[in-house]
Amino acid sequence: MDLAKRMEEDVFAMKTLEDDVYFSQNMDSGVFSIKHLDDDVFSIESGADGIIFHNDFSADQADNDDDDDDKIKQDLKLKRQSSTYEDVRSFVQEDKLSKEIEDAGTLHGLNNYINNTVEWWKSKKINVAVTGNSGSGKSSLINAIRGLKPKCCGAAPVGIRETTTEIQKYEFPESDKVVLWDLPGMGTEKFKQETYTDDMGFYKFDIVVVVTANRFLENDIWLAEQALGHGKNVMFVRTKLDSDLANAKRDDPDNFDEIKCIETIRRDIEDHISNRGVADLSEGIYMISSPDRGKYDFPVLVKKLKGLLNIKGVAICRVLQQLLEKEIKAKRDAAKREFTSRKVASALYGFLPVPKLETALNKHAVAKIREICLEKFSLDDDSLAKVSKELDLSVDTLKTYHLSAFNTEQLNHVEKLYCQTEEYRFNTFRRYSKYFVPIVGSILSACKAPHTIQDCVDIICSIMAEDEYYLVQLRLEKLEKQLRPLT
Known part of the structure; x- marks a missing residue:
């Protein structure tokens, strides 16, 4: 049966033997979907010009x-x-x-x-280091992020002289699980460059904010390189933008354009950093004035920072995802090698030249395999009842909108799965040879039946493994939200 003919069916599943990839389509929506255990996320759209394949992962890489x-x-x-x-x-x-x-x-x-x-x-804390040279506005930035004025109780001390001579710790007002560390400037007699990262305990920080009031200096860029080299997220913050804009307007009031002036300063900083060999600006450059928390890049800075504060929760979920992906793959592959007795029995059914007996018995065998696999991959009713409570989704919602094992036609009607799999793999003569050629035809039919059962097992195990992996992903999405220190 060719692909065009198969697409006329309301719902079908097609197996690609070489790649172990399975496609499902609901013609009501006109969209194919695949939940793939190997990280690549595919969607296939049925359009006027034929089938269009989209692979989000590959597209990103190609770009x-x-x-x-x-x-x-x-x-x-x-x-x-x-x-x-x-x-x-x-x-x-x-x-x-x-x-x-x-x-x-x-x-x-x-x-x-x-x-x-x-x-x-x-209970695990997120640690954010704020560093920069004396007078760059580190403490003012910390106060602004925390929503405090300089003279408020608990605010970081600010002044025209260097006020940070020791590492200072400040908690986020919205969460005691987020700690801002105000670091002394580097390059002084007390904090030399060659030992600075060790002195500051750099390894413990999740995010490093490098602050300057002017062009980023050699010390700032070196520190950013050290942070990037250790896999840290780096944010470059240019403070006191209001003073620069005021000076620019005073020097040339007739031609002053605030937006153009800001972009000129930004490009100058970007070029300077890039020319120093820092290819990655990490999380970007933010132009701010700490007293003006509603202006310039300050709102974007805070939003980005809060997003990065989810880093540990995201990482924990990713580690769990990797472990569970490996576990489910191993279970899927092991399940495909099971059901030997049913495959042997199918060969016997295939040998007997009794009309419809082989098909009826093998359909029953496939139905039992489906039932066993539902329990094996936590998709039986009892398992889904437990899962639904964890995910706050009803069992009916899971079955109808999320799980291919219940909305793919062949897995709901296994007689179609067996017949279509047999039809897809074998031509008409092989399917009916025992009725046309005695003995030889029966032998051919006996050899055919176990392969058909194996194909059905492969399809059932692959789809159900994808469903279990998808439920894992839903559970990890919930966990990631639970672990966010800030909402």
């Missing part, structure tokens, strides 16, 4: 390949992410997770592990 600089930035970003994942890997006690999975199964084991560990994860 980056068009520009070497963008590729370098992407590589560095991935390095930062990888470093963060390694930093929090100790938070994920793999032995405890494995024990829960062994006792309760993949999905329920994950739920039990999360529920027993989430409060401990929430």
Whole structure:
């Protein structure tokens, strides 16, 4: 049966044997979808010009390949992410997770592990280092981020002289799980460059904010390079923008344009940093005036910073995702090698030249395999009832809108799965040879039947493994929200 003919069906599943990829389509929506265990996210759109394949991961990579600089930035970003994942890997006690999975199964084991560990994860603090030379406005920036005026109780001390001579700790007013560290300037007799990162305990910081009131100096750029080299997220902040704009307006009032002036300063800083060999500006350059918290880049800076404060929760979920992905793949591959007795029995059914007997018995075998796999991949009704409580979604909603095992026609009607799989793999003669050629035809039919059952097993296991992985992703999305220090 050719692909065009198959697309006339309301719903179909097609197996690509070489790539182990399965497609499902609901013609009411006209959109194909794949939840893929190997990270690539595909969607396939049925349009007037035929089938259009979209691969979000590949598209991103292709865009980056068009520009070497963008590729370098992407590589560095991935390095930062990888470093963060390694930093929090100790938070994920793999032995405890494995024990829960062994006792309760993949999905329920994950739920039990999360529920027993989430409060401990929430207690972990996010550390933000704010550093820069004397007079750059570090303390004023910290006060502005915390929403405090300089003379308020608990505010960081500010002044025209260097006021930070020791590492100072300040908590976010919105969460005691976020700590801002005001670091002394580097390059003084007390804090020499060669030992600065060790003296400051640089390894403990999740985010580094480099602050200047002018052009970023050699010390600032060197420090940013050290942070980037250790996989840290770096934010460049240019303070006292209001003073620069006032000076520019005073010097040339007739031609002064605030927006153009700001962009000129920004480009000058970007060029200066890039010329010094820092290819990655990490999280960007923010032009601010600390007293004016509603102007310039300050609102964007705070929004970006709050987004980065989710870094540990995101990293924990990513580590769990990687572990569970490996677990589900192993279970899927093992399940595909099971059901040997049913495959042997199908060969016997295939040998017997009794009309409709082979099809009826093998359909029943496939139905039993589907039932066993539903329980194996936590998709049976009892398992989904537990999962639905964790996800705050009803079982009907999960089945109808999220799980392919329940809205793919063949897995709802296994007689279609068996017949279409057989039809897809074998031509008409092979399917009916035992009725045309005695003995030889029966032997051919007996050889055919186990392959058809195996194909059905492959399809069932692959779709259900994808569904279980998708439920894992939904649970980890909920966990990531639970671990956000700021809402």
